[in-house]
Amino acid sequence: VVLPSGEVWDGLRALRKDNSGYDLKQAFIGSEGTLGVITAATLKLYALPRSRLTALAGLESVEAAVALLKRMRSVAGPTLTAFELMSSDSLQPVAGVLGLKRFPFEPIAPWNVLLEISDHQDEAHALSLLEAGLDATDGAPVTEAVLAHTLAESEHLWRLRETIPEAQARAGGNVKHDVSLPLSGMGDFVRETGSRLARQFDWVQPLVFGHLGDGNLHYNVGCRAGFAAQVAFDHEAALNEIVYDAVQRYRGSFSAEHGLGQLKRAAAVHYKSAVELALMRSIKSALDPHERMNPGKIL
Amino acid sequence: VVLPSGEVWDGLRALRKDNSGYDLKQAFIGSEGTLGVITAATLKLYALPRSRLTALAGLESVEAAVALLKRMRSVAGPTLTAFELMSSDSLQPVAGVLGLKRFPFEPIAPWNVLLEISDHQDEAHALSLLEAGLDATDGAPVTEAVLAHTLAESEHLWRLRETIPEAQARAGGNVKHDVSLPLSGMGDFVRETGSRLARQFDWVQPLVFGHLGDGNLHYNVGCRAGFAAQVAFDHEAALNEIVYDAVQRYRGSFSAEHGLGQLKRAAAVHYKSAVELALMRSIKSALDPHERMNPGKIL
Numbered sequence: 001v002v003l004p005s006g007e008v009w010d011g012l013r014a015l016r017k018d019n020s021g022y023d024l025k026q027a028f029i030g031s032e033g034t035l036g037v038i039t040a041a042t043l044k045l046y047a048l049p050r051s052r053l054t055a056l057a058g059l060e061s062v063e064a065a066v067a068l069l070k071r072m073r074s075v076a077g078p079t080l081t082a083f084e085l086m087s088s089d090s091l092q093p094v095a096g097v098l099g100l101k102r103f104p105f106e107p108i109a110p111w112n113v114l115l116e117i118s119d120h121q122d123e124a125h126a127l128s129l130l131e132a133g134l135d136a137t138d139g140a141p142v143t144e145a146v147l148a149h150t151l152a153e154s155e156h157l158w159r160l161r162e163t164i165p166e167a168q169a170r171a172g173g174n175v176k177h178d179v180s181l182p183l184s185g186m187g188d189f190v191r192e193t194g195s196r197l198a199r200q201f202d203w204v205q206p207l208v209f210g211h212l213g214d215g216n217l218h219y220n221v222g223c224r225a226g227f228a229a230q231v232a233f234d235h236e237a238a239l240n241e242i243v244y245d246a247v248q249r250y251r252g253s254f255s256a257e258h259g260l261g262q263l264k265r266a267a268a269v270h271y272k273s274a275v276e277l278a279l280m281r282s283i284k285s286a287l288d289p290h291e292r293m294n295p296g297k298i299l
Numbered sequence: 300v301v302l303p304s305g306e307v308w309d310g311l312r313a314l315r316k317d318n319s320g321y322d323l324k325q326a327f328i329g330s331e332g333t334l335g336v337i338t339a340a341t342l343k344l345y346a347l348p349r350s351r352l353t354a355l356a357g358l359e360s361v362e363a364a365v366a367l368l369k370r371m372r373s374v375a376g377p378t379l380t381a382f383e384l385m386s387s388d389s390l391q392p393v394a395g396v397l398g399l400k401r402f403p404f405e406p407i408a409p410w411n412v413l414l415e416i417s418d419h420q421d422e423a424h425a426l427s428l429l430e431a432g433l434d435a436t437d438g439a440p441v442t443e444a445v446l447a448h449t450l451a452e453s454e455h456l457w458r459l460r461e462t463i464p465e466a467q468a469r470a471g472g473n474v475k476h477d478v479s480l481p482l483s484g485m486g487d488f489v490r491e492t493g494s495r496l497a498r499q500f501d502w503v504q505p506l507v508f509g510h511l512g513d514g515n516l517h518y519n520v521g522c523r524a525g526f527a528a529q530v531a532f533d534h535e536a537a538l539n540e541i542v543y544d545a546v547q548r549y550r551g552s553f554s555a556e557h558g559l560g561q562l563k564r565a566a567a568v569h570y571k572s573a574v575e576l577a578l579m580r581s582i583k584s585a586l587d588p589h590e591r592m593n594p595g596k597i598l
Contacts, residue, residue, distance in 0.1 A: 009574045014481040016513045018552040019329055021559060021567055021597060022579045026325030030318055047373040074346040077419040078377040120376040121428075129420075182313040214315045253317040260320060268320055275308045279586070280321045286585030287578070298320060 001028050001036040004288040012042045027283065032259050033294040035287045049079070049118035053126040054154040057134060058109025058144035063187035065111050065212060067140035072115060072133035079129065082116035083213030084161050090209040090220075093167040094160055104157065105144040113212070114161050164209050172229025174207060174222030175239045179247045180215045180256035193219065193246045200242070201235065203227040216256040219243055244271060260298045268298070300327050300335040303587040311341045326582065331558050332593040334586045348378070348417035352425040353453040356433060357408025357443035362486035364410050364511060366439035369482075371414060371432035378428065381415035382512030383460050389508040389519075392466040393459055403456065404443040412511070413460050463508050471528025473506060473521030474538045478546045479514045479555035492518065492545045499541065500534065502526040515555040518542055543570060559597045567597070 001009045011025045028035055059065050065085055072080045088108050095103065119126035127147075134142050148154035168174055181189050190208060197204045205224045210217040221239045223231050232239065244254045244267060254267050269277065277299075284291075284299050300308045310324045327335055358364050364384055371379045387407050394402065418425035426446075433441050447453035467473055480488050489507060496503045504523045509516040520538045522530050531538065543553045543566060553566050568576065576598075583590075583598050 003574070003578075007574050009578060010572065011575075013550060013552070014483075015479045015552055015555075017479045017510075017515045017555040019556055019558045020552050020554040020563070021571065021575070022582055023325055023329055024575065024578050024582075026322055027582070030322055047369075047376065049376070070346075075419060077346065077348070120374060180314045180316045184313075211316075216316045251312065253312070253314055253319050255319040256314075256316040257318055259318045264319070272320065273309065275302070275306050276310075276320070276323065279302075279308060279323050282585040283321055283323075283326070283582065286581040 001038050003036045004290065004292045008039075009036070012040060014042050014044075027287070030259065032261065032297050034284060034298050035293060037293070047120065049081075049120055051117075051119045051121070051123040051126045052081075052154070053117045053119070053123065053130055054082075054148040054157050055115055055130055055134075056104050056146050056157050056160070057113045057115065057142045058105060059111045059113065059140075059142060060109065061140075061187060062111055062190045064140040064142075065113050066183050066186055067136070067138055068113060068115075068133070068142060069183070069212060071136065071138065075133040076117055076129040079117050079119050079126070080115065080133075080213065081118040082114065083211070084114040085208070085210060085212035085217070086112045086114070086161060086164065087206070087208040088112070089205060090164050090168075090207040091160065093171060094163045097163050097167045097170060098159065103160075104146040109143055114157055161209070164207075168207060168220060168222065171222065173233075174220045174229065175232050175236050177217075177219040177221070177240070177243045177247075177254070178256050178258045179217055179219055179243070179252055179254060181217065181247065181250050181252035183215055185250040185252070186212070186215070186217075189246055189250045189252070190217075190219075193243060196242050196246070197221065197239070200238070203231050211257075214256070215252075240267070262296060265298065300337050302335045303589065303591045307338075308335070311339060313341050313343075326586065329558065331560065331596050333583060333597050334592060336592070346419065348380075348419055350416075350418040350420070350422040350425045351380075351453070352416045352418070352422065352429055353381075353447040353456050354414055354429055354433075355403050355445050355456050355459070356412045356414065356441045357404060358410045358412065358439075358441060359408070360439075360486060361410060361489045363439040363441075364412050365482050365485055366435070366437055367412060367414075367432070367441060368511060370435065370437065374432040375416055375428040378416050378418050378425070379414065379432075379512065380417040381413065383413040383509070384511035384516070385411045385413070385460060385463065385508040386506065387411070388504060389463050389467075389506040390459065392470060393462045396462050396466045396469060397458065402459075403445040408442055413456055460508070463506075467506060467519060467521065470521065472532075473519045473528065474531050474535050476516075476518040476520070476539070476542045476546075476553070477555050477557045478516055478518055478542065478551055478553060480516065480546065480549050480551035482514055484549040484551070485511070485514070485516075488545055488549045488551070489516075489518075492542060495541050495545070496520065496538070499537070502530050513555070514551075539566070561595060564597065 069083050088110050117126045117130050148157050194206050203223045205222050207220040247254050387409050416425045416429050447456050493505050502522045504521050506519040506521050546553050554563050
């Protein structure tokens with residue numbers, strides 16, 4: 001890290017355990033360049049898995065998707081390497097962008113999960129894990145499921161997920177929220193927030209997708225067909241308040257993976273405690289007393 | 300965390316992703332109470348594995364043990380949940396303490412590894428992973444191996460490992476070093492440090508064991524039979540210098556898991572860079588300006 005003083009701190013260590021003082025690298029990770037400029041990193045490498053298996057599953061509710069996540073984790077442990085949630089509203093517009101004749105199952109389910117097993121043994125074993133996880137014994141069934149049998153099929157399933165942002169951009173964009181929540185409150189948060197938005201705005205259409213395995217949702221709010229995309233932007237402050245207030249009630253975060261930058265400084269001041277903001281400011285003052293690094297960001 | 304000001308910072312969050320500002324909890328983790336008093340924590344729970352399998356393997360060298368670790372990780376991935384290294388010199392005195400008639404294999408090997416597979420499937424599957432990993436195809440053979448077939452046998456293998464500190468205490472103690480190293484330098488570090496110590500002191504006996512899976516060794520230095528344990532303590536400063544200088548050359552840490560406290564403050568000042576020490580001091584001054592918290596520790 002190049003520090004505000006111009007000095008270089010060498011924190012490159014290929015160690016799993018190091019308790020020889022404060023864990024300084026953690027101060028810089030995620031600090032968005034406001035404490036120093038990270039110029040090098042040590043990476044930890046993992047053995048390549050022998051087999052990767054991708055599947056798409058359809059479910060009736062977010063709760064059923066969380067139940068599936070728990071079953072998959074219990075069966076597959078850390079070999080479960082992707083678990084992406086997509087609402088039907090977020091997935092539907094992808095068909096037009098990709099020129100799809102049909103989805104892997106039709107109609108697509110109210111909630112869909114793209115999941116991946118990365119197995120260190122072989123494909124037969126990966127398949128046995130996947131089948132065991134999909135077999136619901138807890139009353140939260142998977143209504144539909146397709147498995148990618150070839151690399152091309154796997155890439156097709158991933159393309160459905162990865163085209164969602166482009167489909168939303170083509171529709172004129174929407175008011176984006178990058179939130180994380182404890183899994184236990186995920187279903188209630190989505191239902192409650194949807195109801196609250198619908199009560200207040202007749203044009204509203206939540207477009208919900210994201211890394212459910214990480215507790216992370218892209219809770220984007222756009223407009224239903226027949227309304228101009230601009231309507232949502234005109235109500236940005238009100239939409240943010242409804243979504244972020246709900247995130248706060250469920251002890252989530254209003255910024256799961258994108259950071260604060262300039263856009264979310266106001267949210268940080270509003271939703272973080274005075275004690276937390278003061279701690280952040282004291283670390284900023286200690287490491288960058290002349291406010292040289294990435295001014296105007298985070299704090 | 301109760302802060303030096305008496306204020307409480309509530310950082311209890313059950314989130315995997317949270318990029319809403321500096322990651323403050325990381326400042327307190329491992330700070331040995333010098334920045335505040337941690338009074339509560341959120342724990343992440345994992346599904347219990349369905350099967351645990353324990354084995355003891357004998358090897359000719361530290362390099363062979365590192366090769367076994369790599370094979371096991373490649374085969375078993377994250378289901379490898381323990382990988383403990385024990386030199387014959389560290390293991391031998393355990394027999395007396397436990398009143399053992401014999402070790403699981405005799406003679407015990409120059410280097411011995413206690414390893415554990417925690418499988419989410421079943422015991423047959425755990426066994427297949429273990430067998431695949433023990434089968435050396437890379438020219439670094441396992442010379443002996445025993446598998447625990449019952450819980451009692453597994454507990455017996457673990458008792459061998461866990462009795463090592465007591466055996467060393469009963470022998471009068473020794474000069475302890477809790478170090479971590481990059482795996483790539485582990486074998487050279489152990490060989491070089493052993494030679495260097497033996498050249499300088501005719502009474503020296505390294506007693507090496509520890510969490511090799513974490514890159515962490517307890518590199519303790521005692522006396523051979525016929526010498527009083529006190530001899531090692533009389534040479535503590537010289538022993539520390541030889542061991543820690545070698546750790547530094549291999550870019551390891553002189554405190555892997557035990558922290559600095561008061562005992563290792565001098566080592567921190569000697570081996571850490573001036574830039575790093577200044578960063579640590581500025582964080583201490585920022586969060587605890589009146590030096591109220593655990594004075595005299597770390598810094």
